[in-house]
Amino acid sequence: MRIATLTVSNAALNQIGDLTQNLSKVQTQISTGQRVSRPEDDPSSVGRIINLQIEQQQLAQYQQNASRALETSQASSSALTDIKSLADRASEIATYASSTESDSEASAYATETNQLLEQAVQSANATQNGSYLFGGTAVDTSPFHVTRDASGNITNIAYVGSATAASVPISSSTSISPNSDPATNQALADFMNHLVSLRDALTANDTTAAATASTGLDTTENTIINGISEAGAIQSRIQVNQDQMTQQATHLGQSVSSERDVDMSKAMITLSQTQVAYQAALQSTTTIMSKSLMDYL
Numbered sequence: 001m002r003i004a005t006l007t008v009s010n011a012a013l014n015q016i017g018d019l020t021q022n023l024s025k026v027q028t029q030i031s032t033g034q035r036v037s038r039p040e041d042d043p044s045s046v047g048r049i050i051n052l053q054i055e056q057q058q059l060a061q062y063q064q065n066a067s068r069a070l071e072t073s074q075a076s077s078s079a080l081t082d083i084k085s086l087a088d089r090a091s092e093i094a095t096y097a098s099s100t101e102s103d104s105e106a107s108a109y110a111t112e113t114n115q116l117l118e119q120a121v122q123s124a125n126a127t128q129n130g131s132y133l134f135g136g137t138a139v140d141t142s143p144f145h146v147t148r149d150a151s152g153n154i155t156n157i158a159y160v161g162s163a164t165a166a167s168v169p170i171s172s173s174t175s176i177s178p179n180s181d182p183a184t185n186q187a188l189a190d191f192m193n194h195l196v197s198l199r200d201a202l203t204a205n206d207t208t209a210a211a212t213a214s215t216g217l218d219t220t221e222n223t224i225i226n227g228i229s230e231a232g233a234i235q236s237r238i239q240v241n242q243d244q245m246t247q248q249a250t251h252l253g254q255s256v257s258s259e260r261d262v263d264m265s266k267a268m269i270t271l272s273q274t275q276v277a278y279q280a281a282l283q284s285t286t287t288i289m290s291k292s293l294m295d296y297l
Contacts, residue, residue: 048259052252052256056252058172059252062170062245065169066238066245067242068168068178069170069176069178069234069238070242071128073234075128076133076179080180080224080231082123083124083188084221084224087191090113090116090217093109094210094211094214096109097198097202097214099207114154117199118154124143125142135161136164136166137164137165137166138160139166142160143160143185144161144188144189144192154196157196159188161185165177165179165180177234180227181230184226184230194220195213198214198217
């Protein structure tokens with residue numbers, strides 16, 4: 001059976017075309033370091049890579065949420081700690097007031113208590129990245145409304161924030177509230193109102209009223225201490241979660257790499273083999289194409 005010269009030539013040219021494509025593909029893989037760069041390279045791998053990259057994007061968002069939640073919790077804890085130090089000093093003043101006999105001494109303590117009150121209001125209305133820390137989900141307005149008399153002295157503090165704590169998702173199954181809870185927020189308002197009572201009692205040198213204010217201060221201080229402890233526990237949870245997400249991110253990166261990246265040693269061998277085959281095909285095709293009808297007569 002005779003095979004037409006044209007058929008042989010076409011077959012040889014097709015083989016060269018295929019080898020050229022393969023050679024270009026391997027060279028691209030080596031230069032980019034990626035085995036898969038287009039869907040047609042490996043459709044099943046491309047599907048897995050897309051799913052893994054979606055997981056990476058979701059994880060990155062959770063990591064960002066966790067970082068912000070940690071910053072918020074740390075800021076809340078810091079503000080509560082500042083208020084706790086004010087409460088400690090107020091308790092000391094209340095204790096001194098029980099034995100105060102001099103009006104001038106009581107007046108001096110009243111002045112100091114008023115300064116503690118102003119500092120407490122400032123800390124209670126603290127913000128982090130433009131959001132109020134102690135307002136629950138109402139982060140855009142001051143959570144503690146202050147009423148002052150004609151002299152500018154504070155007469156009452158009302159909590160006007162939300163009764164619901166803000167919640168932040170830090171994984172597909174876990175959310176956390178980095179801000180203080182509503183009970184702590186209300187305790188802050190109560191604490192500041194007890195400071196108002198203590199200041200007024202000292203102004204009047206009323207030891208009985210000062211003792212009553214002292215009892216109220218002790219009660220609210222305990223709630224503030226619980227709030228600080230809760231913030232510490234929340235920060236620990238977030239940090240554990242961050243460690244887990246770091247490990248998960250590493251695992252996802254390795255999975256994407258194993259699907260997408262080329263095995264360089266294997267690719268170099270394939271490149272060498274393809275180049276040898278390509279050169280051989282060129283030589284044989286040149287020989288075939290150079291023959292004429294006279295060579296067969």
